[in-house]
Amino acid sequence: xxxxxxxxxxxxxxxxxxxxxxxxxxxxxxxxxxxxxxxxxxxxxxxxxxxxxxxxxxxxxxxxxxxxxxxxxxxxxxxxxxxxxxxxxxxxxxxxxxxxxxxxxxxxxxxxxxxxxxxxxxxxxxxxxxxxxxxxxxxxxxxxxxxxxxxxxxxxxxxxxxxxxxxxxxxxxxxxxxxxxxxxxxxxxxxxxxxxxxxxxxxxxxxxxxxxxxxxxxxxxxxxxxxxxxxxxxxxxxxxxxxxxxxxxxxxxxxxxxxxxxxxxxxxxxxxxxxxxxxxxxxxxxxxxxxxxxxxxxxxxxxxxxxxxxxxxxxxxxxxxxxxxxxxxxxxxxxxxxxxxxxxxxxxxxxxxxxxxxxxxxxxxxxxxxxxxxxxxxxxxxxxxxxxxxxxxxxxxxxxxxxxxxxxxxxxxxxxx
Amino acid sequence: xxxxxxxxxxxxxxxxxxxxxxxxxxxxxxxxxxxxxxxxxxxxxxxxxxxxxxxxxxxxxxx
Numbered sequence: 001x002x003x004x005x006x007x008x009x010x011x012x013x014x015x016x017x018x019x020x021x022x023x024x025x026x027x028x029x030x031x032x033x034x035x036x037x038x039x040x041x042x043x044x045x046x047x048x049x050x051x052x053x054x055x056x057x058x059x060x061x062x063x064x065x066x067x068x069x070x071x072x073x074x075x076x077x078x079x080x081x082x083x084x085x086x087x088x089x090x091x092x093x094x095x096x097x098x099x100x101x102x103x104x105x106x107x108x109x110x111x112x113x114x115x116x117x118x119x120x121x122x123x124x125x126x127x128x129x130x131x132x133x134x135x136x137x138x139x140x141x142x143x144x145x146x147x148x149x150x151x152x153x154x155x156x157x158x159x160x161x162x163x164x165x166x167x168x169x170x171x172x173x174x175x176x177x178x179x180x181x182x183x184x185x186x187x188x189x190x191x192x193x194x195x196x197x198x199x200x201x202x203x204x205x206x207x208x209x210x211x212x213x214x215x216x217x218x219x220x221x222x223x224x225x226x227x228x229x230x231x232x233x234x235x236x237x238x239x240x241x242x243x244x245x246x247x248x249x250x251x252x253x254x255x256x257x258x259x260x261x262x263x264x265x266x267x268x269x270x271x272x273x274x275x276x277x278x279x280x281x282x283x284x285x286x287x288x289x290x291x292x293x294x295x296x297x298x299x300x301x302x303x304x305x306x307x308x309x310x311x312x313x314x315x316x317x318x319x320x321x322x323x324x325x326x327x328x329x330x331x332x333x334x335x336x337x338x339x340x341x342x343x344x345x346x347x348x349x350x351x352x353x354x355x356x357x358x359x360x361x362x363x364x365x366x367x368x369x370x371x372x373x374x375x376x377x378x379x380x381x382x383x384x385x386x387x388x389x390x391x392x393x394x395x396x397x398x399x400x401x402x403x404x405x406x407x408x409x410x411x412x413x414x415x416x417x
Numbered sequence: 418x419x420x421x422x423x424x425x426x427x428x429x430x431x432x433x434x435x436x437x438x439x440x441x442x443x444x445x446x447x448x449x450x451x452x453x454x455x456x457x458x459x460x461x462x463x464x465x466x467x468x469x470x471x472x473x474x475x476x477x478x479x480x
Contacts, residue, residue: 052472070474301472302432331430338447340431381447385434 010110010277011036013316014100016090017115017250018042019051020301021282021308023070025113026082028309034316038082039107041100043089043116046138047073052301054141055162056333059169065145067138090116093257095275111277111315114254114265115308118247118283118299123157123216131225132241135162144242148173152240155179155228157216159186159200161332161339163244167208168334170240178209178236180216180228182245191376192345195364198357199339199378206335247299249284262286264297269323271311279315281307291325291392292344292373300330327391329384338381342388343374353404354380363387365400372400383407418456419479420464422449426475433467433476440464449475 015025018040026038042048049067057063076082085102092101093114099106120134131152133143144166148154154170156163159181170177179186187196203210211230219241220227227237249264260266260274264286267273271287273280280287282304286297307324314321329342337360346368355362355378363383366374372395375387386407390400420440429447433440440460442450456464456478468476 050472302470305470305472329432329435338429379447381429381431381443382445385431385438385443388435389438 009318010316012109013037013111013113013312014039014041014107014109015113015115015312016041016100017117017282017284018044018048018086019115019117019282019304020048021115021304022113023048024305024308025115025281025312026080029312029316030080032313032317038080039085040076040082041085041088041090041102041107043087044137045087047071047076047086049138054138055135055165058141059145059148059166061149061173065142090253093254093259095257095259095278098277109277112279113308113311113315114273114278114280114284115282116250116253116284118249120247121243121245123219123243126219129219129221129225130223131221131239132219132243134243135166136247144240147240148175150239151175153238154240154242155236155238157241157243158245159210159212160244160246163242164203164334165332166242166244167203168206171206171208171335178211179203180214180230181210181212182215184213186212190345191341192350195350195357195376198362201358202334202337247283249297251284269325270314270321271307271324272314277315279311281311287324289325290323291327296328298328300328302329327388329388337379340377340380340384341374342384343391346373351401353401354383365397365404367397370396370398372397418461420451420454420456420468421477421479422451423475426473428473430472432470432472436467436470437463441467
């Protein structure tokens with residue numbers, strides 16, 4: 001009797017990127033019973049930590065500046081049996097030899113999850129100028145916090161979500177704060193021009209100056225930033241400049257790998273990245289979201305967590321692989337108000353179904369054709385997940401409108417201004 | 418199994434409501450309401466996912 005061929009799965013998993021997606025990847029692999037070697041490679045010196053607080057709680061006066069970590073080193077190393085390679089940027093990938101390069105060293109893998117995230121765009125020419133920061137990492141956040149503690153006159157470049165949270169933190173301390181936005185209306189790409197304008201009103205209502213349609217002509221100062229000159233010639237005095245003009249997926253280390261890269265690692269619906277055993281997750285992954293039948297790359301907490309887990313499950317059990325589909329969801333806190341968005345801002349208009357965009361509460365629904373594709377709420381915590389569920393069920397727009405009529409749009413008596 | 422919520426940690430992000438809508442609901446004030454502290458037999462999986470998926474680690478299960 002000849003020995004039966006036993007088809008074995010991968011015996012080693014390497015995860016590159018030690019933030020939320022990478023962490024959830026190693027957790028999920030163990031949870032489904034993967035017993036092989038797991039290596040988690042990260043470029044930052046810190047254990048995996050949570051990023052949303054960096055632009056929120058961590059900037060508040062007196063708040064601790066320790067990172068919110070999910071698991072201790074002991075839990076990762078001893079309980080989960082993960083080999084941790086922190087402060088160790090991956091420098092290359094050879095998909096044929098199935099090795100990840102770390103400088104001169106190689107780490108072999110059978111299964112690989114790429115979760116290297118994204119890197120914040122900076123302002124060219126400001127390198128080495130003290131007081132100019134992006135906000136992506138714990139170290140960035142601590143620098144911004146120090147400046148706010150010192151009472152910095154603050155200029156935020158870019159009226160996106162993270163920059164707006166920084167402006168909000170600066171105003172909470174009563175600091176002079178200006179947001180400079182290159183486009184005529186903020187947040188157009190995320191929520192459309194009308195509601196972008198509505199959200200931007202939060203800035204002006206809370207004493208932040210908003211300068212739209214302006215770019216930075218020069219950041220002034222020799223060693224330290226002293227001011228920002230705009231294209232119209234205005235000079236704004238500044239001790240702190242926070243640049244929030246988006247992030248670029250971190251794929252530079254994959255340049256020679258032959259992996260398909262197009263604003264992110266290009267994946268199919270199963271998060272497979274185009275070479276045997278390789279998957280991608282989190283901010284770096286551009287995958288086919290079957291729920292909207294389109295290629296997407298999202299920089300959201302919940303997608304990073306879910307993709308990390310799904311990519312790892314698929315990587316260690318490829319025969320049982322499942323596709324990953326989601327209604328993208330993010331939240332942002334400005335001036336004590338909560339903004340939540342789920343889905344995609346459809347191209348065919350939106351309708352306010354509760355509240356008023358000029359006020360401190362509204363719920364807006366987006367459509368594409370006759371389908372409900374998105375929901376944006378300002379202080380509408382009660383509503384957002386209900387519409388998100390409708391979007392996941394591929395509800396028609398008129399069904400959502402009917403639902404809005406029945407779900408009594410009550411205003412909270414406890415809302416404070 | 419019982420759901421224990423740490424109200425000091427919860428900020429009403431709503432991931433739990435997305436995963437287990439019959440058990441969790443965020444109210445008008447952005448506060449989480451646990452609709453059923455005792456986890457029903459048929460909702461154990463989704464509640465476990467919700468507890469593990471909480472971005473602020475505000476939920477835990479107590480047997």
